[in-house]
Amino acid sequence: MGKEEVVEGSARIPERVLRRFTVAIFRKLGVTARNATIAADVLIAADLRGIGSHGVARLPRYVTGIKNGSMVPRAVGRIVKQTRATALLDGGNGLGQVVARQGMQIAIRKARQTAVGFVGVRNSNHFGIAGYYSMMALKAGMIGIASTNAAPLVVPTFGRTAVLGTNPISVAVPAGREEPFVLDMATSVVPRGTVEVYDRQGREMPHGWAVDTTGHSTTSSKAVLDALAKRLGGGLLPLGGEGEKFSGHKGYGLALLVDILCGALPGAATALDVYGDEEAANVGHFFGAIDVRAFRPLPAFKRDMDKLLRTLREAPKADGHERIYVHGEKSFAMERDRRPKGIPLGPKVVESLRKIGDEVKVPFRII
Amino acid sequence: MGKEEVVEGSARIPERVLRRFTVAIFRKLGVTARNATIAADVLIAADLRGIGSHGVARLPRYVTGIKNGSMVPRAVGRIVKQTRATALLDGGNGLGQVVARQGMQIAIRKARQTAVGFVGVRNSNHFGIAGYYSMMALKAGMIGIASTNAAPLVVPTFGRTAVLGTNPISVAVPAGREEPFVLDMATSVVPRGTVEVYDRQGREMPHGWAVDTTGHSTTSSKAVLDALAKRLGGGLLPLGGEGEKFSGHKGYGLALLVDILCGALPGAATALDVYGDEEAANVGHFFGAIDVRAFRPLPAFKRDMDKLLRTLREAPKADGHERIYVHGEKSFAMERDRRPKGIPLGPKVVESLRKIGDEVKVPFRII
Numbered sequence: 001m002g003k004e005e006v007v008e009g010s011a012r013i014p015e016r017v018l019r020r021f022t023v024a025i026f027r028k029l030g031v032t033a034r035n036a037t038i039a040a041d042v043l044i045a046a047d048l049r050g051i052g053s054h055g056v057a058r059l060p061r062y063v064t065g066i067k068n069g070s071m072v073p074r075a076v077g078r079i080v081k082q083t084r085a086t087a088l089l090d091g092g093n094g095l096g097q098v099v100a101r102q103g104m105q106i107a108i109r110k111a112r113q114t115a116v117g118f119v120g121v122r123n124s125n126h127f128g129i130a131g132y133y134s135m136m137a138l139k140a141g142m143i144g145i146a147s148t149n150a151a152p153l154v155v156p157t158f159g160r161t162a163v164l165g166t167n168p169i170s171v172a173v174p175a176g177r178e179e180p181f182v183l184d185m186a187t188s189v190v191p192r193g194t195v196e197v198y199d200r201q202g203r204e205m206p207h208g209w210a211v212d213t214t215g216h217s218t219t220s221s222k223a224v225l226d227a228l229a230k231r232l233g234g235g236l237l238p239l240g241g242e243g244e245k246f247s248g249h250k251g252y253g254l255a256l257l258v259d260i261l262c263g264a265l266p267g268a269a270t271a272l273d274v275y276g277d278e279e280a281a282n283v284g285h286f287f288g289a290i291d292v293r294a295f296r297p298l299p300a301f302k303r304d305m306d307k308l309l310r311t312l313r314e315a316p317k318a319d320g321h322e323r324i325y326v327h328g329e330k331s332f333a334m335e336r337d338r339r340p341k342g343i344p345l346g347p348k349v350v351e352s353l354r355k356i357g358d359e360v361k362v363p364f365r366i367i
Numbered sequence: 368m369g370k371e372e373v374v375e376g377s378a379r380i381p382e383r384v385l386r387r388f389t390v391a392i393f394r395k396l397g398v399t400a401r402n403a404t405i406a407a408d409v410l411i412a413a414d415l416r417g418i419g420s421h422g423v424a425r426l427p428r429y430v431t432g433i434k435n436g437s438m439v440p441r442a443v444g445r446i447v448k449q450t451r452a453t454a455l456l457d458g459g460n461g462l463g464q465v466v467a468r469q470g471m472q473i474a475i476r477k478a479r480q481t482a483v484g485f486v487g488v489r490n491s492n493h494f495g496i497a498g499y500y501s502m503m504a505l506k507a508g509m510i511g512i513a514s515t516n517a518a519p520l521v522v523p524t525f526g527r528t529a530v531l532g533t534n535p536i537s538v539a540v541p542a543g544r545e546e547p548f549v550l551d552m553a554t555s556v557v558p559r560g561t562v563e564v565y566d567r568q569g570r571e572m573p574h575g576w577a578v579d580t581t582g583h584s585t586t587s588s589k590a591v592l593d594a595l596a597k598r599l600g601g602g603l604l605p606l607g608g609e610g611e612k613f614s615g616h617k618g619y620g621l622a623l624l625v626d627i628l629c630g631a632l633p634g635a636a637t638a639l640d641v642y643g644d645e646e647a648a649n650v651g652h653f654f655g656a657i658d659v660r661a662f663r664p665l666p667a668f669k670r671d672m673d674k675l676l677r678t679l680r681e682a683p684k685a686d687g688h689e690r691i692y693v694h695g696e697k698s699f700a701m702e703r704d705r706r707p708k709g710i711p712l713g714p715k716v717v718e719s720l721r722k723i724g725d726e727v728k729v730p731f732r733i734i
Contacts, residue, residue, distance in 0.1 A: 083482040085452050086661040115450040116483050120662045143632075156679050158688040163679055173627050181627060183620040189613055208613055215685025233683065239617055240606055246556055246575055246613075250606055253550040253694045256679065260540050260548060264671040265510075265662050271678045294453040295487045295632050304631040311638045312523050312530055312623065316600065318582020321525040327620045 011350060012342035019044050021353065021364055022056055028360040029066045031073040035098045042097040042128040047343045050334035051184075053193040054129045057349045061126070062095070063356055070280055071095055071125050077102045085114040088266055089121045093280050096127030100146070100285050104133040107289040108140050115294035120266030121285040126150070130170035131184035131331070137172060137289045138180050141298045144172040145288035149262040151275040153228070154188045155235040156256075157249040160215025162228065162235030163271050166191055167258035172328070174292070176302030178309045182328030187255040188236040192228075195221045195236070208241040210234065217242045261286040378717060379709035386411050388720070388731055389423055395727040396433045398440040402465045409464040409495040414710045417701035418551075420560040421496045424716045428493070429462070430723055437647055438462055438492050444469045452481045455633055456488045460647050463494030467513070467652050471500040474656040475507050482661035487633030488652040493517070497537035498551035498698070504539060504656045505547050508665045511539040512655035516629040518642040520595070521555045522602040523623075524616040527582025529595065529602030530638050533558055534625035539695070541659065543669030545676045549695030554622040555603040559595075562588045562603070575608040577601065584609045628653040 019040050026036035039062070047055030065071035075094030079087050087106050091099035103119045110117025127133070130146040137144025150165025166186040173181040190209050198205050199221040212218040213233035227234040239251025263270030268284025275281045292301045309326045317324060338344075345353075350364075357364035386407050393403035406429070414422030432438035442461030446454050454473050458466035470486045477484025494500070497513040504511025517532025533553040540548040557576050565572050566588040579585040580600035594601040606618030630637030635651025642648045659668045676693045684691060705711075712720075717731075724731035 081662065083661045085481050085483040086657075088662045114452050114481065114483075116452040116481075116485055118483055118657060143628075155685075156682060156691050158685050158691050159679075159682045160685045161683050163682050171624055173624075173631075181623065183624055185614070185617045185620060189607070206612060211685070215683075215688070239614055240556070241608075241613060245573060246608060247552070247606055249692070249694070250552040253552060256548065256675075256694065257538055257540075257550055259675065260672070261510075264540075264668060264675055265659065267663050267667070267671070270671065270675045290453075290485060292632065294450050295448065295455050296634050300634070301631060304634070304637065305627070308623075308626065308631055308637045312526075315523060315526045315530050316528050316582075318522075318525050318527045318578070321582070324523050324525050325616070327616070327623065 009347050010344035012344050014342045015044060015048065015339060017365070018047070018056055018343055021357070021362065022059060024362040025059065025063065025356060025360060026073070028362055029063065029073055031066070031095065035073065035076070035095055038101050039095045039097040042101070042132050044343075045132050046129045048335045048338045049129070049131070049331035051129050051331070052349075053191060055343075056345070056353060058128075060352055060356055063360075065125065070278065075099075077121065079106070085110055085116050085118065087119045089119055091121055091124035093123055093125065096125035096148075096283060099124040100127035100133050100148070100287070101136070103285055104136045104144070104146060104287045104289070107287040108137055108142060111142055111289035111291045112140065115291045117289045119287045120261070121287070122266040122268035122282065123280065124268070124283045124285055125281050126283060127285060129184060130168045131172065131182050131328075133287060134170040134172035134184070135180070135182060138174045140289070141174060141292055143174075143290040143292060145290075146170045146285070147258050147262055147287075148285045149259045149268070149270065149274050149283060152272055153192055153236050154238055154252075154255050155211050155215065157238065157243060157252045158215070160211065160213060161233045164252075164255040164259055165274060166236065167255045167262070169254065169258060173305065174298075174302060175305040175309060176299070178306045178326075179332045180328060181305070181309065181326060182331065184327075187239055187251055187258060189239055189241060189251070190236065192236060195224055199225055208237065208246070210236050211242065258286075376714050377711035379711050381709045382411060382415065382706060384732070385414070385423055385710055388724070388729065389426060391729040392426060392430065392723060392727060393440070395729055396430065396440055398433070398462065402440065402443070402462055405468055406462045406464040409468070409499050411710075412499050413496045415702045415705045416496070416498070416698035418496050418698075419716075420558060422710075423712070423720065427719050427723055430727075432492065437645065442466075444488065446473070452477055452483050452485065454486045456486055458488055458491035460490055460492065463492035463515075463650060466491040467494035467500050467515070467654070468503070470652055471503045471511070471513060471654045471656070474654040475504055475509060478509055478656035478658045479507065482658045484656045486654045487628070488654070489633040489635035489649065490647065491635070491650045491652055492648050493650060494652060496551060497535045498539065498549050498695075500654060501537040501539035501551070502547070502549060505541045507656070508541060508659055510541075510657040510659060512657075513537045513652070514625050514629055514654075515652045516626045516635070516637065516641050516650060519639055520559055520603050521605055521619075521622050522578050522582065524605065524610060524619045525582070527578065527580060528600045531619075531622040531626055532641060533603065534622045534629070536621065536625060540672065541665075541669060542672040542676055543666070545673045546699045547695060548672070548676065548693060549698065551694075554606055554618055554625060556606055556608060556618070557603065559603060562591055566592055575604060575613070577603050578609065625653075
């Protein structure tokens with residue numbers, strides 16, 4: 001829900017063109033063929049699902065990360081410790097997508113044998129959209145869980161500096177005739193990208209999204225972004241907003257929980273230490289897979305899921321509204337549109353891709 | 368966080384007096400000694416931790432439930448299906464506290480053997496505070512997870528009728544010198560009890576807590592409570608509030624996730640069917656235990672937890688605020704105060720206890 005607005009003057013780029021370009025860029029930077037294919041797949045999946053902030057628009061940051069050595073292009077994860085139901089994976093500072101996909105695969109493999117699999121990951125990097133990994137469990141008839149910590153952007157309740165990341169949580173659950181339930185949410189009210197959009201458009205933000213250096217809600221996106229850039233304080237508010245009046249402490253609690261599961265549990269960085277070291281971000285992830293069949297036959301479960309999701313979609317609507325969505329629905333619709341028609345990219349993103357292409361000598365051609 | 372206000376004219380009742388009275392009431396209603404002790408312990412724990420809405424103030428509803436046969440006083444749960452890491456428990460319409468404690472015990476037992484244990488429960492009843500069960504994992508050096516679905520009170524984003532419960536999520540995580548992290552949150556902005564408090568005080572609610580029968584936010588607590596009582600529509604808003612502007616769809620997603628894990632997965636009732644049948648509420652629960660040692664040595668983990676929790680508490684404060692709390696902190700402080708000094712009960716609660724006592728011939732004496 002709350003998907004991106006398509007920027008004015010956007011060009012539709014066919015998925016395969018964008019994929020081929022992205023793989024080629026990674027290959028030129030020394031990423032193995034296998035790793036490049038995985039990383040590109042996760043980025044393109046974000047663009048297809050309407051989460052452009054986590055798609056190819058982010059490619060420049062990966063290029064920088066590989067060039068400055070904080071992302072190791074050939075690395076794959078290594079299991080440090082395991083039980084029948086769990087594993088601790090060291091990502092070796094590899095590409096977050098590569099390490100995360102491996103982590104989720106291990107969780108699913110464990111769950112095939114033991115009904116439940118949980119994997120903690122340390123020494124990783126930004127992994128893209130959490131929903132990519134949770135959804136890997138769906139084909140196996142499992143509930144998938146994916147989470148990551150991230151660079152500090154979120155201010156705890158009653159604080160005035162960012163201590164936690166936007167720490168997303170994703171859970172995917174298979175259904176029958178209905179599309180799967182795919183919750184994929186940052187634990188902040190809005191992502192930083194939304195504040196940036198308001199800034200570019202020169203619009204005032206609503207109160208309750210972000211705080212300035214006093215720790216109180218502001219409508220000035222410029223003040224928030226400036227203060228964050230200069231590390232003066234301020235930042236995004238956790239889900240529930242400022243203070244306790246609308247239960248901002250709950251969003252703060254969820255963000256902290258993610259930092260515990262992704263940071264403290266696998267021994268990755270937490271809070272201010274995530275990206276605290278120039279050499280290595282030491283981002284941590286947490287993945288889980290739960291086999292539905294350990295509880296009920298899959299067809300019976302899927303029937304109940306269909307019934308539940310339909311109950312929500314068919315419930316009476318608020319005045320002025322025509323639809324109640326279930327989570328994942330908007331992204332699946334976006335994907336159905338974009339697969340055949342291509343992915344709309346704004347002129348700025350196209351320009352940045354062209355520039356990267358020039359740098360590493362991979363021409364970016366819009367076909 | 369956001370704990371109850373102590374009502375004017377409250378009397379402090381010693382914990383042991385309240386506990387003895389509660390056990391005696393349950394015993395008179397045919398509850399076994401063991402079950403009565405457990406149910407009383409969960410209710411008293413809520414009062415000690417400052418969640419009075421889920422404490423002995425709720426005793427009349429349990430009395431009604433047992434008297435009308437929807438709660439079976441002697442029932443204990445029965446494992447219907449299990450693997451090394453999971454179990455499906457049928458609660459036999461027993462007291463929610465008894466069944467839930469059993470479910471969490473099984474999860475912890477599984478986790479001792481398999482590092483991870485997850486238990487789904489069906490055919491249960493209201494279980495009290497979720498934090499009671501998640502905290503059971505702490506002594507075992509584990510992360511505890513507890514959740515339940517509940518009677519419909521929460522309106523999905525863009526809807527105008529309550530479809531989901533306030534569906535709480537609790538996660539408890541051990542720390543070292545610091546107190547444990549205990550998140551225990553309803554997935555609505557506020558609980559029904561808060562709307563009731565505003566109604567009693569004749570105060571206007573802030574916009575963003577609840578909607579009237581049009582599906583839009585209202586400040587009239589009376590309108591919300593009346594419409595709910597008459598099943599005309601309206602209800603509480605999910606965490607994040609109305610619409611998508613402040614990400615109300617995320618709170619809605621969390622509430623739906625809880626209904627999936629507690630309802631669809633164990634085959635309990637979901638959405639409108641929870642308490643849909645007069646004979647049996649068919650409430651469902653979901654419990655989990657994750658052994659920290661499967662990932663890291665417990666002392667190292669606890670050290671990192673201490674560091675993380677301190678980082679948050681010591682972070683710079685917003686203007687006008689002196690403390691940043693971590694989750695559970697307020698409840699632990701409340702408990703330290705109430706254990707020696709007694710539990711403050713408002714005159715209305717005292718009156719209701721006296722009335723129940725009279726009915727079943729157990730005198731309620733304030734010592």
